[in-house]
Amino acid sequence: MNDEALARAVEALRGATEVAVLTGAGVSAESGVPTFRGSGGLWRGRRAVDLATPEAFARDPTLVWQFYEERRRNLEPLAPNPAHRVLAAWQDRFPAYTLITQNVDGLHHAAGARGVLELHGNIWRVRCTACGLEREDRTVPFPALPPRCAACGGLERPCVVWFGENLPEDAFEAASRAAATADVLVVVGTSAVVYPAAGLVTMAAHCGATVIEVNPEPSALAGEATVLLRGPAGVVLPELDARLFGGGKGDGG
Ligand code: BJW
Ligand code: ZN
Numbered sequence: 247m248n249d250e251a252l253a254r255a256v257e258a259l260r261g262a263t264e265v266a267v268l269t270g271a272g273v274s275a276e277s278g279v280p281t282f283r284g285s286g287g288l289w290r291g292r293r294a295v296d297l298a299t300p301e302a303f304a305r306d307p308t309l310v311w312q313f314y315e316e317r318r319r320n321l322e323p324l325a326p327n328p329a330h331r332v333l334a335a336w337q338d339r340f341p342a343y344t345l346i347t348q349n350v351d352g353l354h355h356a357a358g359a360r361g362v363l364e365l366h367g368n369i370w371r372v373r374c375t376a377c378g379l380e381r382e383d384r385t386v387p388f389p390a391l392p393p394r395c396a397a398c399g400g401l402e403r404p405c406v407v408w409f410g411e412n413l414p415e416d417a418f419e420a421a422s423r424a425a426a427t428a429d430v431l432v433v434v435g436t437s438a439v440v441y442p443a444a445g446l447v448t449m450a451a452h453c454g455a456t457v458i459e460v461n462p463e464p465s466a467l468a469g470e471a472t473v474l475l476r477g478p479a480g481v482v483l484p485e486l487d488a489r490l491f492g493g494g495k496g497d498g499g
Contacts, residue, residue: 272435326357376400
């Protein structure tokens with residue numbers, strides 16, 4: 247990791263009153279969750295992003311349901327990693343702090359983060375396609391076929407946001423406000439190709455925020471990041487935390 251970049255990130259965060267964080271699949275990679283566009287992003291030979299569409303569900307609800315069923319089964323034993331723990335601890339470190347995620351895995355919450363803005367929903371919830379009724383469902387394994395809604399008999403689906411669907415309005419509005427007013431936006435583990443989430447970075451940069459990117463690989467953010475921290479989130483964030491606050495939060499428990 248580049249020491250000068252780390253020092254610049256520390257300086258920006260030390261002077262910050264409002265901090266926002268935007269995470270993507272990469273923050274959960276070290277917990278064992280495959281990223282979407284990485285080598286683990288294929289399921290039964292299909293691209294994960296091609297199954298995450300309303301068209302795929304309309305064509306073959308059982309296939310798409312089984313894709314989510316398998317992901318839930320794989321997720322169940324996984325635990326938050328040091329990156330999730332540092333990002334949860336920061337809620338008590340900065341005067342104003344907003345954690346925004348594109349992930350549906352619930353690992354930020356499992357690490358103790360409160361009020362996480364989940365832009366793309368949550369894999370542990372289901373929603374009726376007919377009446378919209380939502381419920382939490384942590385059953386693993388899920389039934390092999392999509393269940394029927396207890397209220398109206400409609401087909402249930404995972405409560406996640408597919409391509410072409412709107413993001414949850416309240417979460418996206420709160421995320422936009424946080425991006426617009428943040429002194430620093432930390433962008434962790436996202437390829438930044440999916441909108442409108444990726445647009446939050448542009449918004450923050452235009453509104454004067456310092457943008458710190460944590461990612462081992464280049465992303466679509468390119469010139470938008472002020473500080474680039476090249477490395478895995480589970481290493482970079484505990485190091486940043488240690489320099490800022492003396493560390494300890496991301497280690498061990
Ligand atoms: C590490 C690491 C380690 C690895 N540490 N890092 C404007 C322009 C162009 C298109 C559009 C636009 N506005 C809207 C669109 C259309 C579309 C879109 O963005 N398309 C583009 C792809 C072209 N957007 C939408 O449709 C959105 N809805 C919408 O805009 O509604 C309004 C509307 C309606 C109708 C018409 C038009 C507009 C909805 C988007 C929903 C995205 N859903 C998914 C699936 C969620 C459910 C599920 O989990 O199955 O969300 S797709 C998938 O991508 C998932 C993710 O949240 C999202 C982002 O992926 P992410 O997190 O960035 O993962 P990866 O794999 O891409 O990247 C991982 C990164 O981690 C890499 O950079 C690695 O290097 C890094 N990494 N190890 C740190 N250890
Ligand atoms: Zn219903």
